[in-house]
Amino acid sequence: METLPEQLLFRLQEQIVRGELTPGQRLAESELASRYGVSRGPLREAIRRLEARRLVEVAPRTGARVVDFDAEQLADVYQAREALEGMAARLAAQAMTDAEIEQLSQLLDHHEQSIAADEGQHYLQDEGDVDFHYRLAAGSHNAVLVGMLCDELYQLVRLFRHRFSSVRDRPITALSEHRAIVEALRERDGELAELLMRRHIAKARRSALSAFADAQANAAGTKVKSASTERTATKSSFQTTTSD
Amino acid sequence: METLPEQLLFRLQEQIVRGELTPGQRLAESELASRYGVSRGPLREAIRRLEARRLVEVAPRTGARVVDFDAEQLADVYQAREALEGMAARLAAQAMTDAEIEQLSQLLDHHEQSIAADEGQHYLQDEGDVDFHYRLAAGSHNAVLVGMLCDELYQLVRLFRHRFSSVRDRPITALSEHRAIVEALRERDGELAELLMRRHIAKARRSALSAFADAQANAAGTKVKSASTERTATKSSFQTTTSD
DNA sequence: TTGACCCATATTGTCGACAATAATCTACGG
DNA sequence: CCGTAGATTATTGTCGACAATATGGGTCAA
Numbered sequence A, B: 001m002e003t004l005p006e007q008l009l010f011r012l013q014e015q016i017v018r019g020e021l022t023p024g025q026r027l028a029e030s031e032l033a034s035r036y037g038v039s040r041g042p043l044r045e046a047i048r049r050l051e052a053r054r055l056v057e058v059a060p061r062t063g064a065r066v067v068d069f070d071a072e073q074l075a076d077v078y079q080a081r082e083a084l085e086g087m088a089a090r091l092a093a094q095a096m097t098d099a100e101i102e103q104l105s106q107l108l109d110h111h112e113q114s115i116a117a118d119e120g121q122h123y124l125q126d127e128g129d130v131d132f133h134y135r136l137a138a139g140s141h142n143a144v145l146v147g148m149l150c151d152e153l154y155q156l157v158r159l160f161r162h163r164f165s166s167v168r169d170r171p172i173t174a175l176s177e178h179r180a181i182v183e184a185l186r187e188r189d190g191e192l193a194e195l196l197m198r199r200h201i202a203k204a205r206r207s208a209l210s211a212f213a214d215a216q217a218n219a220a221g222t223k224v225k226s227a228s229t230e231r232t233a234t235k236s237s238f239q240t241t242t243s244d
Numbered sequence C: 001t002t003g004a005c006c007c008a009t010a011t012t013g014t015c016g017a018c019a020a021t022a023a024t025c026t027a028c029g030g
Numbered sequence D: 001c002c003g004t005a006g007a008t009t010a011t012t013g014t015c016g017a018c019a020a021t022a023t024g025g026g027t028c029a030a
Helices: A004-017 A029-036 A040-052 A071-095 A098-116 A122-139 A143-164 A171-186 A190-221 B004-017 B029-036 B040-052 B071-095 B098-116 B122-139 B143-164 B171-186 B190-221
Strands: A056-059 A063-066 B056-059 B063-066
Touching: A004 A029, A004 A040, A004 A143, A029 A040, A040 A056, A040 A063, A040 B040, A071 A122, A071 A143, A071 A171, A071 A190, A071 B071, A071 B143, A098 A122, A098 A171, A122 A143, A122 A171, A143 A190, A143 B071, A143 B143, A171 A190, B004 B029, B004 B040, B004 B143, B029 B040, B040 B056, B040 B063, B071 B122, B071 B143, B071 B171, B071 B190, B098 B122, B098 B171, B122 B143, B122 B171, B143 B190, B171 B190
Parallel strands: none
Antiparallel strands: A056 A063, B056 B063
């Protein structure tokens, strides 16, 4: 059986990423502890680990809040991701086995089918996309890169997407970019793989930023004075375009 | 006044980086707690934060140990650093103010004087080098990059260096590389700054790896069966060359 | 002598309680 | 009516204790 803080970490992380805990919302230790039927100790540790993943911000003697990011923070995350994942692609071109590359290619086949079948929820497509990037990061066989990407940045990306309920109008474009990357891996061309990955993510960054700007503008229109006590960020769930 | 886990974090971090706590050494909660005159709670939190910084490894229900890295882990850190710091240099070329760049340049002047004066301890030179990279990372004005580099990777690099007691036989080379980077910043050439920084760190990686290999060989010569109970990694403190 | 099994010990995981600090509400004065 | 000061309440920071588990030593048998 797992240790308690670990379980709490994953449960809270899912709640945050899936928007069940809204950005800016306060995380009271006692309340959450009693809700999950544990003591404050393990829950406190879970919150600190969420802080390390940048999913919550804690101020000393004040408590923890779910992150409420702005455009700058969003850009920061994508820039860091561009650097790390570019390097991961470069390394993966040499480190991945033929079998791993083939597996990755098959994953893209599966994505193509999902898109063709038009499986309604971009929800699933997003998770599939994360899955691709997740596996490629793992393919670098670099524990530091894997940790930074999978444990920190990808969770934030998932949060961003859910927050915007962004649907990609060009999953086909993203898919073809993914295929190009896999092709570079097949040819063991690390330099090309890095270049393609960086362009891919730079594109995603621009899309995400414009989506955020739109959401911001929309929120400004339907503006209600958000109570400072429990400022539950106005959940603007309209459709925007994001390709990644 | 700061919070208790914060203080403990820094104190333990210094102890680890400076080698006062040797790689592989066990960190018993009760013992450390009584030593620092605190309870197990805050100390436990400090250890978890050290884990997030990759300075200790904790196994559930077994306890925490100071990291004992191998060549692979060392390479992983430098590769991640190459990616992140390259991006930081690129961003800094646009984000840093003229005053910040000038300040950085003056720091290098100070380094040059230190080298000319041959201030015995490469100790100080190392810290100066870290200072340069630290400030450049900050110059990116990207909170994610700063956090990943300053809080995680730089501490590990400091640990590596102390572990090898590596002295750089070419601090002049490193200095000229630093100057070239600053020059690129002055010209606001982000692309060049990234390229130079990546080459700079790649060079440092190769030096560190060969230094590690030498240390490994040396340790094999003076091999004593290290007690598994308190395996205090054979502190091989001989001179090697590392340029960074 | 060597190996495995069992028991004693030490350490970690978890809990509830107390102390210190921040946030909130109320009352008072301008 | 509004702003400020004080008191009250709630929440976090820290502590010590108990329970569960891993580690180490000793014993016994082969």
